[in-house]
Amino acid sequence: MDEALLSELIEYIERNDVASVGLGYYGELTLTPGWWRMANSLADRGVQLTCTTNCALPWSNEEVSAFARFTDINISVDTHDADVLKRVRKKLDIKTVVYNHQALRAHCLEAGISGPRVVWSGVLTHYVAPTLVGFVHFAAANAVSTVHFNEVGLYEGAPEHGIALIEITDDSDFVVAAEQVEQAFTVATKLGIALTVAGIERIRARRAAIVEGRWFSLDMALRSSPVAAVMTHNEGNSVPSGYTRACYLPWSSFYFDPKGQVFACCTRGDVMGTARTRRELESVIGNEAYRELRRSLATGVNLDPACATCTIAPLVRVSDFMPAPIRIISRRPWLRRTVKPIATRLGAMWLLGWWRKRKAALASN
16 A cells, blocks of 8 residues: 555544554555554554454564554464465464464563454364364463354465365265364363354254255355455355345445455455545445445345345344444444435434334334
8 A cells, every 4th residue: 555545544544533443354464564653653543453464474573562552463374283284375384373473472461461362263174174173272372262263265266275164075074074173162162262163054054964864055156355256155145025134334344455445344345436535535435335235234125245145244134233323323423424314413313213113114014
């Protein structure tokens, strides 16, 4: 991101009292020269910082000091097994991950601060599953209290680094992998680690089907993303009438890339607009594309295809959805200024009245 665009973005953050900023997601933050200066500048303004990093490079003292000011750090690491890690992430060395993690802990201890919440997060493939129990023990040994695994997404043009457990063709091999996941949950509970695995319901459903002798199959859906088209598993493309997705991101945040492209979330690939200045960004957030996306989520009518097939946000009744956006609007000045009619207190009152009428109508049916 060039200096002019970064300056405009920081001015926007200051003028609109943006409380939290995430640095890096698609791409590695620490590859940006002097990134810690930007992070310190935001932290000096009281902004809460979060990031995702793969720890591929040893952190300098300046970087460790900057990371200590973050509230949350998501470290991308799949396993403690050096050979398996090289297979799924060629440039990642577990020794570097541990060095960076412990350097951060030591700095926080010396400074007398609690430091950021650190999550170890990986992608659960058939290569990783046999090491999962050991990885949970390894995380505990490094004082990591939260471990998360995403499901494999097949990105267009990306090399394969393992298949999802649900795609293991041989039933006996799949059952072994599924049991390894369940053992990891047992160990995590014993060690006080919060372990989450995306797609665990699918893994358990297939395992139950095998035990009961039933056929199990699951379609994949082609989705857009900010970097490339991706194939992911999906329970169905339709949302029942009267329901929507419990996603409030179009009201609470936006995603901004180095080219100035604005996205509504980290998984939806539609560009909502392009901005090079603070005023252009405000215009994008209040444009028709954003208004239509908010309307579709608020009503569940003509739900955006990316929202309909979302594997992250759960389903929720429309009648239970609206209070949350109203609370978000009331707490965020930048939304009140840029989103119409939702931008004003009058708009919030209108929405509240609409929601009460809608809930009464549904209750009478």
